[in-house]
Amino acid sequence: MENTNHRTPKVIVLAGSLRKGSYNRTLVRIAGQGAQASGAQIVNIDLADYEIPLFSEEIEAIEGAPAGVKDLKRLFRDAQGILLASPEYNGSISGVLKNAIDWISRxxxxxxxxxxxxxxxxxxxSASPGGLGGLRGLxxxxxxxxxxxxxxxxxxxAVAEAYKAFDEDGNLNDSAQTDRVQSIGAEVVRVAIKLNN
Ligand SMILES: Cc1cc2nc3c(=O)[nH]c(=O)nc-3n(C[C@H](O)[C@H](O)[C@H](O)COP(=O)(O)O)c2cc1C
Incomplete structure (x- = not known):
């Protein structure tokens, strides 16, 4: 049934990495569990599944947004919340994620x-093999x-030393950290419901 009053908010679950074994994807899916337990409909997005060329205003003006970007724009417009895990590259956001945001923002x-x-x-x-867990990029x-x-x-x-933070089923080994990550998912839903009703 069409979601008209956002009592069941849609929450995008997204990592800014194309890597199959991405720590950030593993992490953000845990936050998604928290959102789902709080009543959200989860929309898992893997950027590797979408055609997203490097942004150019010429491509946009001449050809328009590629089909993959149009699909992403629709998914984001339709959502009330976003859970995002961003890898830290050189102290900042990954190029893959910034490029996707630039396209979707148009x-x-x-x-x-x-x-x-x-x-x-x-x-x-964020999650990173380093000691700060990608905190600076956030x-x-x-x-x-x-x-x-x-x-x-x-x-x-920010999950530090990510190579030892997760088990092979994609759970965090530290239950207190699991609670903190899932509570971010729950909080997105709580605020989304308040703001949209
Ligand atoms: C170009 C590049 C720059 C990086 N810079 C940082 C950095 O500034 N801080 C950090 O903690 N990790 C840095 N890393 C390591 C990433 O945190 C690591 O590759 C991480 O696994 C990426 O996230 P993912 O597992 O979700 O793909 C860098 C990795 C790359 C490829």
């Missing part, structure tokens, strides 16, 4: 003014989503 003539990012509730996290991700008009939760999680 206005769409078919969208009736509905935005992909503005007004969406965003929960941030500051940049936060700035980007502020520029896009999203509401970013104050809490975030």
């Amino acid at each position: 206005p769409d003539p078919d969208a009736d003014g509905v935005s992909a990012f503005s007004g969406k509730i965003v929960g941030l996290m 500051n940049h991700v936060r700035d980007i989503f502020t520029a896009l008009g999203s509401y970013i939760l104050p809490s975030q999680v």
Whole structure:
């Protein structure tokens, strides 16, 4: 049935990595469990499944957004929340993720003014083999989503030494850390329901 009042918010679950064994994808799926347990409909997005060329205003003007980008724009417009795990590359956001955000952020003539990012509730996290868990990059991700008009939760999680943080089933070994990650998912849902009803 069509979701009209957002009592069942849709939450995008996304990692900024194309890597099959991505720690960030593993992490954000755990946050997605928290959102699902709080009543959200989860929309898992793997950027590797979409055709996303390097953004160029010429491609956009001459050919329009590629089909994969159009699909992503629709999914984001239709969602009320976003759970995002961003790898830290050289102290910042991964190029893959920034490129996807740039494409998705472009206005769409078919969208009736509905935005992909503005007004969406965003929960941030990161995982890295390093000791800070990608925390520095999250500051940049936060700035980007502020520029896009999203509401970013104050809490975030950075999982350090990610090579030993997860078991082979994709769970975190530390139950307190699991609780913190799942509570970000739950908080996105709680705020999304408040803001959309
Ligand atoms: C170009 C590049 C730059 C990186 N820079 C950082 C960094 O600044 N800080 C950090 O903690 N890890 C850095 N790393 C390591 C990544 O955190 C690591 O590859 C991580 O596994 C990427 O996330 P994923 O597992 O989700 O793909 C870098 C990796 C690459 C390829």
